[in-house]
Amino acid sequence: MSAETVAVVVVTFNRADLLVGMLDGLAAQTHAPDAVIVIDNASTDHTRAVLEARTDLPLRVTFSDDNLGGAGGFHLGVRTAYDAGFDRVWLMDDDVVPAPDCLAALMAVDEDCLIAVREDLAGTLVEKAAIDFDLRNPLAVRPKRAAVDTVYADRASMPALVEVQNVAFEGFMVRRDVIAEIGFPDPAFFIFYDDAEYAVRARRAGRRIWAVRDAVLVRQLDFNQQHDLSGWKGFYMYRNLFVVHLRHGENALVRLKPWLITLAVVLLSPVRGGRAEAGNVIRAMASARGMRRLTETALPPR
Structure with a gap:
């Protein structure tokens, strides 16, 4: 067992029943977490009652007055864990359940950045972390290329550690010295x-990210990555994809790609997506231009 301390950071919003299962999973860990930091994003269901009833976990709960989004919630949670002095921080969503030895498997690996490997309720490998996240090729519309679950048929066919180039804040573990640097x-x-974007920063700082085969994380919901690009989620998908390219594109052509995507979406809008998607992508491009630099509160601690 690692002697390092570890805090789990959980962000939740209006999914109290799923949260119960996730907290049950944390309570059953063979390596008990030192703290479970929960950021409740202004839930209006019975999330507060669920959290107040959990006396079996070392909970530290922040009830936000506003919905900070997943990004804002994880920002607040990681900062809270860092300020409290924990050696490792394990990020967790409210719709996953870790196997009893998941945290132990992660803590046994002496690496700075790790991810648990996700499967669905049927035991099928559904780990979407990219083995290749391409910010070099201007012709690659989406930077995510090969993913864990497209390279490996199942968990058994994976080596014990698989290097990945991006992560989901759903089972990602990071050491405090990485946070101090990036x-x-x-x-x-x-x-x-x-x-x-956080994974790109870690890799640019020389850290490698490893998927730990034996750290099992079970998703309670099916993946739904096909969002309405003409709706509010579409705005954030376009804008934040553009920001990643503008901040981290490895050459001028890759940094130009958001403009080309915007032009293509607008030109194709009469036959695909319509005026709503065209409006979304234009607003997204305008907003992304103002986000070329890291937000000040996300900078390394001084």
């Missing part, structure tokens, strides 16, 4: 790509 998740993202 800073905190960027709250300005609100949702989408905040985790991918």
Whole structure:
């Protein structure tokens, strides 16, 4: 067992019943966490009652007056864990359940950045972390290329550690010296790509990120990555994808790609997406231009 301390950071919003299962999973860990920091994003269901009833976990709960989004919640949670002095921080969503030895498997690996490997309720491998996250090729519309679950048929076919290039804040573990060097998740993202952007920062700082085969995390819901690009989620998907390219594109052509995507979406809007998506992408591009630099509160602690 590692002698390092570890805090779990959980962000939740209006999913009290799923939160119960996730907290049950944390309570059953063979390696007990030293703290469970929960950020409740102004839930209006019975989340508060669920949390107040949990006397079996070392909870530290922040009830936010506003919905900070996943990015804002993880920013606040990671900062809270860092300020409290924990050696490692394990980020967790409210719709996953860790296997009893999941945390023990992670803590046994002496690396700075790790992810648990996700499966669905049927035991099928559904780990979407990219093995190749391409910010070099201007012709790659989406930077995520090969993912864990497209390279490996199942968990059994994986080696014990698989290097990945992006993460989800759903089982990601990071050491405090990484946070001290690269800073905190960027709250300005609100949702989408905040985790991918954080992984890019870690890798640019020379850290490698490893998927730990034997750290099992079970998703309670099916993946739904097909969002309405003409709705409010579409705005954040476009904008935050653009921000990743503008901040971290490895050459001028890659940094130009958001402009080309914007132009393509607008030109194709009469036959695909319509005026709503065209409006979204224009607003997204305008907003992304103002986010080329990391938000000040996400900078490394001084």
